[in-house]
Amino acid sequence: MSELLIDQRNLAFELYEVLDAEALTQRPRFADHNRETFDAAIGTARTIAEKLFAPHNRKNDENEPKYVNGAAELIPEVKPAVDAFLEAGFLNATRSFEQGGMQMPNLLSQACFAHFQSANAGTSSYAMLTMGAANLIESFGTEEQKERYLQPMIDGRFFGTMALTEPHAGSSLSDIRTKAEPAGDGTYRLKGNKIFISAGDHPLSENIVHMVLAKLPDAPPGVKGISLFIVPKFLVNDDGSLGERNDVTLAGLFHKMGWRGTTSTALNFGDKDNCVGYLVGKPHHGLSYMFQMMNEARIGVGMGAVMLGYAGYLYSLNYARERPQGRLPDGKNPSAPQVSIIEHADVKRMLLAQKAYVEGAFDLGLYASRLFDDTETLDTEEERKSALQLLDLLTPIVKAWPSDYCLKANELAIQILGGHGYTREYPVEQFYRDNRLNPIHEGTNGIQSLDLLARKVTMNGGAALKQLSGIIQSCCKRAADYSELNELREPLEKLHAHIGSVTMALLGDMGQGRVNEALANSALYLKAFGHMVIGWRWLEQAIKAQQGLAAGNQADTAFYQGKLQAARYFLRWEVPSCHHDLNVLENRDLTCFDMQDSWF
């Protein structure tokens, strides 16, 4: 069986044909890099993912973490895998050489990390959460906090978490109740309960640094009264050695549908009134700090969804090639040998849909990662701001679209394997179960739809949307050079125009105070907007495929034909379906909004 993590030809296409990763090496920060260093890193990631992550993916699922004497126990395969990941430098791939990093573009770091996400969602999460926590301290912590907590995280000795959710405050962070009282010595004492804290306990590191949202006594109500604290599992002495155990306890583990390799914990802070925390940044600014890390976290979640979809697609593709079953509808001779199921039109449909979803979303995730590089390394502040504006707009799509459609891809992979796909002897059902988390966490997709329509589309007077429109139009203009692409370009242009008019109408409603009504059908808007974005990314891929075909390398012909066919599928089969959703929005159809509790 050939590649099961990522199609390497497709990865090279993305990096070097579509996203021009080599151009990044012109920037001072990445000047020591070149295609060889990129490929070497990818090769290392691939090897570790194949050898140390993939083999225990099912075992993670079958042996979920256990709560033993107040601590979480994992299967023994997790630590060597994570250690190899750290050893190879992937935790700090984007950090500067001075910090001990590889000073790699985010684009490449993401491309490397994607291998681990594809191989083992559960085990790879420990690293991802640590990166998120470390970045928070790096951006907003004091020098002392960086020395005491960030450096050991960079060194791989401490791991991290993000502790936001509480039992009565899942999506509504403004309602958290965890309290932080000043202790008089500059530290704080926290008291409260958090749930669904991923990687909240495990034996993989010497210490765990919880980044905790809590409220100070003088906090104003709502989101403007939330502060951010460092709460280490073990206190850290001035010399960096570990001190006593802090008063944060593992209350229990959640037993999940999937993604079982990562502990999901309930944590109690301050059961003995002695939970020491350290304020990060300014009081009451905690949520805004979290939000500044949101783009990164949501790209990570989106890419996680993509990679589970990708793993399922590749597995079901191999299966469809190898499994003989039945004959074509016009094959009347029952003595003829059975055909491989990839020959059946409906199986081709299910494979092509998966390809369109996962390769479209993979491209978007990498595009967003490159945009993230732009926000940090473009020459002028104006350029960097412009990149950030676009990234802000795209982020809800980067998170939500793959978690909806690559989940759908996983469902199709199960269907292709049929009865076998429904058994735990094959991996595809686990991919589905693992992926089912992604539409929920890091802001549900319902919340993403509100973020898109109520915040991102309206910000700066719609500047980001104008920017994206310009980019899509320029893509269409370049596509117009290829008459073969007319049938792909036109559906995108039509959807783009329709979204423009619907957006104007909805913004008009909001401007007139009909906020609840204008946002009521935001889920439909998210779907249509997401399809426009993915449609645009497929048109970009199609242009590159045309150029590749024109280059005339015979070995690549089939690859480019596949790209064009997947683009054709997405732009002709999927994109036009959104006009109906937009019609519902345009008609201000309030069927759902008007539904009453008592009518159910």
Added chain:
Amino acid sequence: MSELLIDQRNLAFELYEVLDAEALTQRPRFADHNRETFDAAIGTARTIAEKLFAPHNRKNDENEPKYVNGAAELIPEVKPAVDAFLEAGFLNATRSFEQGGMQMPNLLSQACFAHFQSANAGTSSYAMLTMGAANLIESFGTEEQKERYLQPMIDGRFFGTMALTEPHAGSSLSDIRTKAEPAGDGTYRLKGNKIFISAGDHPLSENIVHMVLAKLPDAPPGVKGISLFIVPKFLVNDDGSLGERNDVTLAGLFHKMGWRGTTSTALNFGDKDNCVGYLVGKPHHGLSYMFQMMNEARIGVGMGAVMLGYAGYLYSLNYARERPQGRLPDGKNPSAPQVSIIEHADVKRMLLAQKAYVEGAFDLGLYASRLFDDTETLDTEEERKSALQLLDLLTPIVKAWPSDYCLKANELAIQILGGHGYTREYPVEQFYRDNRLNPIHEGTNGIQSLDLLARKVTMNGGAALKQLSGIIQSCCKRAADYSELNELREPLEKLHAHIGSVTMALLGDMGQGRVNEALANSALYLKAFGHMVIGWRWLEQAIKAQQGLAAGNQADTAFYQGKLQAARYFLRWEVPSCHHDLNVLENRDLTCFDMQDSWF
């Protein structure tokens, strides 16, 4: 928490307002029944389902059957539940009084059984499979076979299975390899391996009667060479007592994504060359016998999918009413109390979609069951044939549509519960996992789409489709009496017309020999056709709701408003989405069909 299995007001609406179950009591076979006997049976089903089936649904999932010394072990709660089901007479509800049955309409039997399917998919399957096996013997067995095997099944002493699938022949039954050699004494010796045999072993009954497809030595190749055999686990002596163990062995159990309460077995027939089987009916007619039981089995699968969807809908509805979280978009005061999530527009959407899917599919499943009664109890043969023709046409929809859309309902239920829905502490994730089997077994939905377009739509020169068209048109005509329903009727009329023209076009292609191409996009046809059927059933419900509102019973007003709103959702939000699918069919878009293996 209120009702969790079936909304009883809705069940009464279906039986007595939409489907006029009382009219059935005018037929001689059901003359001893009346609304009171119907309601008493439903009450008993509900009580047993709530008290004995629902409580161990999660335990079934967490403690899947174990393979111990060549046999399957179940948790102890299954047998008392199944015994109570048998004791109450539900296994034989539709059988005649002479046979010891209740002589109930299929409609009512299905309505009763739905409670068990909602409460516990795993445990209820043992009964369902036994019914299927018993019906096969009843229809095609000899008198002696009926006495020896059917009567003990009716008595609840023997259970049954359907043993079709083989490792290399899942969907392609013409390729089965299990052999049956005449032993010279009128019996046969079987040899072969079957997989995915549900309820293939368990300790719930004295004996298990396997209905096995196998090939005789002189069998012609293909589907016309398949014969049907009775293969009992224990041989049965002439006096009805159990003889020696037959040579059919449990090779192992499959470990499934869900539906874990039902054993899924690998069975070996004739490992010791001594597996005794008894031919049912004529040689080589086995598959046609199976096909004659298909409508029943597929209604059962469809209703199973509906009921898992229904259980998830009711659970998430209760949760949404009780879970406070966040505030409405225009609610700027963070000190105001949180609202129940049922107040959020997107949660309403997810609830209303679930209601539309499950109550629409529930109605169709019951409609099909009533049609099944018509095939057996209408006055004239012509009427009975006409009912059967319609049922044949609808069967692929009855099986496939709920298994696609009530599965989608389960996905929405998880989303409403958010992080909690993703944990195994709540039941909704299990409903999804259980339901994921339904698009696969009893003919994959891809196969249903081919059955619909290649067989059912074309049979008798399209007579069934004409019949259904007439019924839909008559429904629209009655709806036209209510101007309030115009906005619901028009989308159905439009879809109906579009399906008509697309069907003609595709049949034309088939007539010209382009069979593979005409059937290539059958999945889209199935979706659109299914939406037309469910849309029609919702318009029927809407008419009854209008009539109910006009009757002016205040206590029912909210119920009927809910019906109208769900109908509005389905006919305005869902039905029009199918025109795009039909456009793809109409344009003969062969994007998927043309995709090549090497391009993936």
